[in-house]
Amino acid sequence: MIAYVVRRLLLAVPTLFGIALVVFLLVHLAPGSPISGGPDSVRRASGRSMEEMRRLYGLDRPLPERFLMWMGRVVRFDMGESFVDHRPVSERIREALPNTLLLNGVALLLALAFAIPLGVIAGGNPEGAFDRVSGAALFALYSLPTFWAALLAQTLFAVQLRWLPLYGVASDTAPAGPAGVFDRLSHLALPVTCLTYGTLAFVARLIRAGVAEARTSDYMLAARARGASMREALWRHAFRNALLPLITLFGLLLPALLSGSVIVERIFAWPGLGRLYFDSILSRDYPVILALSLLSAIVTLLATLASDLAAAAADPRVRDGAAS
Amino acid sequence: MFRVARLPASARVALGIVLLLWIVAACSPLFLERSRAIRLEERLRPPSADHWCGTDDLGRDLLARIIAATPISLAIGLVAAAVSLTVGFAIGATAGYFGGGVDLALSRLIEVMLCFPVLFLLLALAALLPPSPWTVIFAIGLTTWANDARYARSEIQKIRELDYARAAKVMGASTPRILVRHLLPNALAPLIVSAAFGVGWAILAEASLSFLGVGLPAPATSWGGILSAAPNSIEEAWWIALFPGLALFLTVSAYNLLAEGLRAATTEGGRKA
Numbered sequence: 001m002i003a004y005v006v007r008r009l010l011l012a013v014p015t016l017f018g019i020a021l022v023v024f025l026l027v028h029l030a031p032g033s034p035i036s037g038g039p040d041s042v043r044r045a046s047g048r049s050m051e052e053m054r055r056l057y058g059l060d061r062p063l064p065e066r067f068l069m070w071m072g073r074v075v076r077f078d079m080g081e082s083f084v085d086h087r088p089v090s091e092r093i094r095e096a097l098p099n100t101l102l103l104n105g106v107a108l109l110l111a112l113a114f115a116i117p118l119g120v121i122a123g124g125n126p127e128g129a130f131d132r133v134s135g136a137a138l139f140a141l142y143s144l145p146t147f148w149a150a151l152l153a154q155t156l157f158a159v160q161l162r163w164l165p166l167y168g169v170a171s172d173t174a175p176a177g178p179a180g181v182f183d184r185l186s187h188l189a190l191p192v193t194c195l196t197y198g199t200l201a202f203v204a205r206l207i208r209a210g211v212a213e214a215r216t217s218d219y220m221l222a223a224r225a226r227g228a229s230m231r232e233a234l235w236r237h238a239f240r241n242a243l244l245p246l247i248t249l250f251g252l253l254l255p256a257l258l259s260g261s262v263i264v265e266r267i268f269a270w271p272g273l274g275r276l277y278f279d280s281i282l283s284r285d286y287p288v289i290l291a292l293s294l295l296s297a298i299v300t301l302l303a304t305l306a307s308d309l310a311a312a313a314a315d316p317r318v319r320d321g322a323a324s
Numbered sequence: 325m326f327r328v329a330r331l332p333a334s335a336r337v338a339l340g341i342v343l344l345l346w347i348v349a350a351c352s353p354l355f356l357e358r359s360r361a362i363r364l365e366e367r368l369r370p371p372s373a374d375h376w377c378g379t380d381d382l383g384r385d386l387l388a389r390i391i392a393a394t395p396i397s398l399a400i401g402l403v404a405a406a407v408s409l410t411v412g413f414a415i416g417a418t419a420g421y422f423g424g425g426v427d428l429a430l431s432r433l434i435e436v437m438l439c440f441p442v443l444f445l446l447l448a449l450a451a452l453l454p455p456s457p458w459t460v461i462f463a464i465g466l467t468t469w470a471n472d473a474r475y476a477r478s479e480i481q482k483i484r485e486l487d488y489a490r491a492a493k494v495m496g497a498s499t500p501r502i503l504v505r506h507l508l509p510n511a512l513a514p515l516i517v518s519a520a521f522g523v524g525w526a527i528l529a530e531a532s533l534s535f536l537g538v539g540l541p542a543p544a545t546s547w548g549g550i551l552s553a554a555p556n557s558i559e560e561a562w563w564i565a566l567f568p569g570l571a572l573f574l575t576v577s578a579y580n581l582l583a584e585g586l587r588a589a590t591t592e593g594g595r596k597a
Contacts, residue, residue, distance in 0.1 A: 011432070018436035026448050139584075143577040145528055147535050148569035151554050155562045166558075252438060259443035263532060267555065277444060278536065281451045289448060297439040304439070 004312050004319035012305055019297040020074065024067050026293070027286050074294065080287035089291045092276060099169065100272030103264070104257045106192050111199035119207025123242065124234045126212040134204075141201040146260055150194045150267040157190060164189050167269040191268040195260050199253060203246060210242025247311045251304030258296050335585020341578040349395035358385055359392035368561045378563035381553060386563060389550055390571050397546045397575070400461060401527030407465025408526065409519050412472025417511075419473070420480030421503060431477075437470035443532065450533050455541040464529045468522070475518050479511040513590045517583050524579030531572050547572045
């Protein structure tokens with residue numbers, strides 16, 4: 001196990017370097033970027049931000065040297081200032097982060113809470129009535145474009161029925177106390193739903209496939225022979241085995257959620273990281289783009305690392321196999 | 325390799341829908357003129373006998389616009405998926421075939437790509453490069469290949485150890501020859517499954533980009549582009565949100581359903597995956 005952990009951690013180092021390189025190249029090789037200095041960037045960048053760029057990126061230096069300079073600042077957590085409002089990038093991220101965490105945290109919990117029982121029940125009786133109906137529904141959710149679902153939800157629940165607010169995090173005239181909490185929750189309902197269903201469908205299908213496969217295994221037969229009820233055998237044995245692929249893929253749910261966040265936060269005017277990223281792309285606010293893509297990739301790397309280690313702890317077959 | 329008759333019924337229906345969509349795409353030039361006819365006096369009309377899907381904010385017939393956008397959405401999805409599959413297969417197969425240091429290095433590259441939220445990279449490429457259909461295609465192709473690569477890698481790793489691959493090597497076949505003549509044909513079935521999923525995904529990605537306003541430049545319009553106008557008139561014109569999205573949903577579902585059917589047909593005994 002220790003050898004596996006060490007190997008896995010060592011492998012993360014070149015990945016981390018690769019992430020930094022991709023982020024750096026992404027912005028520095030695009031036309032209209034700080035280095036190309038074409039008419040596009042001249043028009044977009046004010047004198048002050050050009051000065052800022054020069055200071056930050058050492059624009060007169062060759063590319064590799066610039067990359068090293070940038071890396072040097074990154075490891076000191078110096079993200080620079082936003083071109084748009086000249087505030088530190090870290091400050092802007094700190095403002096948006098809680099909104100995104102709330103949205104994605106609730107969405108992830110809801111997705112797991114629905115997906116796991118759904119997957120186990122459907123997988124416990126493959127091709128049964130429940131499996132067929134839930135399978136069709138999950139397939140539809142899996143193929144449903146997030147932004148279309150969001151538009152339809154707005155049309156139906158906010159415009160036609162007027163049950164829920166169209167967008168925003170809270171009403172301008174939000175009352176205090178329990179009514180204020182209710183107001184926040186009603187603003188959360190639609191964006192959370194739109195962010196939840198994709199993950200829900202993905203996880204439920206994964207669990208269902210695992211449980212359906214485990215159902216016919218020897219250990220299930222043995223459990224049943226020992227007198228465990230079907231329900232008990234499903235949850236104690238089949239589900240636990242079906243959980244393994246989920247643990248392995250858990251880290252990769254994060255980037256998927258963040259991708260969804262960009263769309264959902266844009267449509268519902270939710271001031272989180274997804275919207276900050278999108279606005280920064282439109283205004284070519286390079287320090288924010290760099291910081292957000294770097295941070296999200298590093299957090300994902302750490303999460304996949306944690307998933308891999310958790311999977312190895314849970315299943316000896318993983319740590320005995322190839323680590324890559 | 326695949327016989328249509330052996331596919332599950334759902335996949336045969338999906339195949340029919342995909343064919344139908346391409347027929348619609350082929351006929352779409354007939355609707356081009358109607359899709360561009362601006363009649364402000366008929367703006368934002370609800371669905372009626374004259375305009376089955378209603379009209380948009382410039383009085384253009386929505387159904388004609390959806391039909392006119394069909395070839396663009398389908399073609400961009402197809403080409404982008406092909407780019408993604410080519411890049412992904414080249415990298416994944418190389419990693420899987422050579423193993424060792426090559427595999428270790430290329431696997432890091434795959435891992436790097438998987439760490440980014442796809443939409444982050446997509447938006448950056450699509451918005452920072454000059455707007456054109458090729459930008460959209462390459463942005464999608466270059467950001468989504470990692471999953472194809474992972475898939476190709478594990479397939480080639482499996483096949484590499486089989487007797488015929490070893491026999492080819494013993495007989496002195498060159499590495500490219502083994503890869504292209506022996507390994508590729510045998511990895512083709514899972515690759516086609518991957519491609520079918522990829523097309524659905526790429527169509528969705530293009531629609532998302534165009535919806536967010538960083539996709540195809542005007543005047544080319546995809547379904548996502550039509551939908552980008554929906555939030556502005558969401559209070560009065562639900563049909564602008566509903567119908568183009570329905571076309572998109574139908575298309576993505578059909579490709580995904582087809583992919584699942586093909587996968588079921590290739591795994592032993594047609595086991596439902």
